[in-house]
Amino acid sequence: MWDLLVRGGTLFDPLTGTERRGDIAVHQGRIAACGSDLTGAQAAQEVDATGRLVTPGLVDIHAHLWSGGGYWGVDLAGIAWRTGVTSWVDAGSAGAFAMSALRSAVAASPVSVYALLNVSAVGIPGETGENRDLENLRVDIGHAEGAAHGDFVRGVKARMDKRTVGDHGVEPLRRARELADRLSRPLMVHIGYGPPTVADVEPFLREGDILTHCASGSPTDLVTSAGISPALRKIAERGVHLDIGHGSGAFAFDVVETERVAGLTPIISTDLHAVSAHGPAFDMPTVMEKMIAAGWSMADVFTAATSRPASALGLDAGTFDVGARADIAVFQVEEDEHQLVDLHGSSRVAPLRITNVATIAGGSLLPPVAPQPAPSWVQLSTRQRDVWDEQRAELASTSAPRLSEASDFVEPYPRDHTPTTQETSHA
Incomplete structure (x- = not known):
């Protein structure tokens, strides 16, 4: 039996x-x-x-799973059971100083959880800015801790945008490259409002690395009116994995569609965190529906959420093999047929x-578990907060509410805009 x-x-x-x-x-x-x-x-x-x-259980290689460990952490128990995601990767919440704490926090999870080691030893305790203090970007410490955690650490993460790096340009990325090479692990690079630009990041990426937020509407040099940019084409042709990383600031339908026409097929991930879990990302099935709305086939979508991300990080997942x-x-x-919105008010x-x-x-x-409410510091629209409060009890047995109007959400990362110091940063 x-x-x-x-x-x-x-x-x-x-x-x-x-x-x-x-x-x-x-x-x-x-x-x-x-x-x-x-x-x-x-x-x-x-x-x-x-x-x-x-x-096969879905594989999400970009999420922030350290609930209570910083600004972005989300409660995994209330999400995993109703989404089909059985393998998760925390993308840089912890650096060398706190990797043991993150590992302890997720140790009892019934799903498989791995981590990307943040190049900054402090990880991401706050909203942004972890790479502004180069004293915390110690390759020797990162190497020692990354090696100590063995296969739990599947790669290195570096966030490269103006607010995160300050005036240091690509120096944090140079150190992240060195750390990934010493650990013989892939490097995941987050892009956002530059500088550094995608063109600045391109020389540091190698075959098997991961460029996340590849469908963001924020960077100005991912796509142009003529198609994908030369920098993005170089990255893709080099064998770098492109990763959606929807989050709360990195999904634009027109960018996804331009990349599809150019033959690019990113890995699908959520960048699920304390903000994006309340929409318009919500969860992996929702992001998958958005990719279908942008022209992908159902087969390509499920492959991009199972075997391909598992292969990218060498995970025991994404297969029905005996x-x-x-x-x-x-x-x-x-x-x-139903409407879905991106992060800039466009819908498909x-x-x-x-x-x-x-x-x-x-x-x-996995049994039903009701999700936790948003932390006090998370800025949600009135509609998001009301719906979540009203339906939280129901969420112990059903999937998340799917708000579908652009007015239901805030737009934290407007396009063609230089962010001020008060504006948020996607993770």
């Missing part, structure tokens, strides 16, 4: 982009069998997936609604 059986679903294989009817059996937290010949199988627990899409960790997501995918109509109905992590079906 198996421990758990997901029965009767349509199985999606991200490696081939194909679907087939089948069942998945789980034993001792691992996939024990997968196929169409399990009709007579018995299990201690069953999940009826009839008429639903069954995929013996793999039993991370499984079950979705109701329905034809349902998504033809499909993707609703997670079961999330299985390490062979265990």
